[in-house]
């Protein structure tokens with residue numbers, strides 16, 4: 001399978017090149033040139049998560065050997081996860097929760113970011129390189145820590161994380177500020193996630209930044225990197241297989257997936273699963289009050305002329321969903337100039353409208369719903385009171401979106417809701433939702449939530465309060481290129 005830039009399909013690379021580069025040189029996103037592979041789901045049903053991962057990932061990254069993928073997979077999905085299943089499925093009354101938060105930082109980003117460093121090092125060796133890979137990462141809260149954890153002290157790499165100073169939860173902030181490793185740097189930005197993401201994307205084309213690179217290459221750990229996207233296809237397959245194995249469905253029966261969505265990476269991975277043969281009926285795209293995707297799916301117009309609203313599901317507080325660009329490329333049958341034009345309009349006018357033919361194609365499989373803060377809290381509260389199941393605000397956004405979908409359509413297809421973070425990453429809001437008591441400090445709320453619900457605090461979060469803070473630097477977003485250029489110089493000196 002070859003990968004091409006969504007803005008220039010003549011830029012064709014193999015997956016290992018795409019993994020090292022992150023973003024294409026023209027600012028486009030590497031996307032499969034054509035999705036002409038078929039994965040036989042009935043051959044996967046009795047396999048372990050690691051075995052399914054090897055088969056699915058190898059189908060997409062076929063310039064690696066199966067042994068290479070399998071070795072990476074086995075190093076990533078080991079006892080760093082607190083369950084052997086890696087991604088368990090939990091039945092609630094009206095759906096299944098796909099628990100994606102059992103990794104080292106308690107967020108679904110761990111699934112891809114425990115694997116990416118291994119894929120990157122293998123790619124590095126394939127290309128016979130001797131430079132330093134400088135990984136620039138923007139985070140709305142969860143990617144940062146998962147990437148820091150995955151890349152800490154990984155040879156030939158240096159990682160720099162930018163997070164919005166206001167917006168991430170106290171737990172998320174502390175997770176990043178206490179990161180370990182000699183090759184890491186964490187910087188707060190006076191701005192929101194979109195500002196961080198813009199900085200990281202701009203840096204790959206900024207003359208000042210490029211001039212400061214010596215024997216170093218910029219790459220990305222964001223979901224713009226193919227190496228982030230493809231590992232996320234796996235759990236759609238593995239969860240489906242669990243339902244078959246449990247007798248809840250027969251192999252071949254369709255299911256719905258409900259995906260709390262920010263940058264559109266997770267749900268796009270679901271679409272790739274569908275396109276490679278997984279029986280999917282609908283992909284339900286759940287947003288919080290930053291409901292730009294809901295409007296896009298309903299109208300065909302993508303517009304960021306709206307306020308940015310900080311919510312209790314901060315990892316979805318995003319107005320510019322990068323991976324949507326990949327969907328436009330695929331749905332327009334690889335029309336790179338169309339995609340380039342839409343992205344130019346978004347950049348210059350803050351909005352674009354796609355032709356109705358493409359919109360219809362998209363909305364035949366993607367359905368958009370959004371959840372208010374009030375409904376989000378109520379969903380957490382009601383599920384806990386009724387079934388004693390504790391979910392985080394992102395998952396609650398998904399579950400409520402699913403219930404709206406079901407009320408509207410009466411669709412009885414079994415539904416799997418992606419549960420993307422541990423409730424203990426958002427203690428203040430989750431504790432308030434279940435108990436109606438407000439504790440401002442996240443760490444006090446963590447203990448209170450534990451006492452109140454008698455659920456276990458993930459060990460990586462339980463010890464967080466007492467860890468020493470290493471990173472407190474904060475910058476103006478206007479200084480982004482200058483700061484990145486300085487960091488690139490430092491990396492060039494330190495590591496070469």
Ligand SMILES: *Cc1c(COP(=O)(O)O)cnc(C)c1O
Pocket residue numbers: 107108109142143223260261262263264265266267315316394420421
């Ligand atoms: C990143 C994240 C999301 C959104 O995923 P995208 O791939 O950006 O759409 C949802 N929930 C949580 C907890 C996240 O960390």
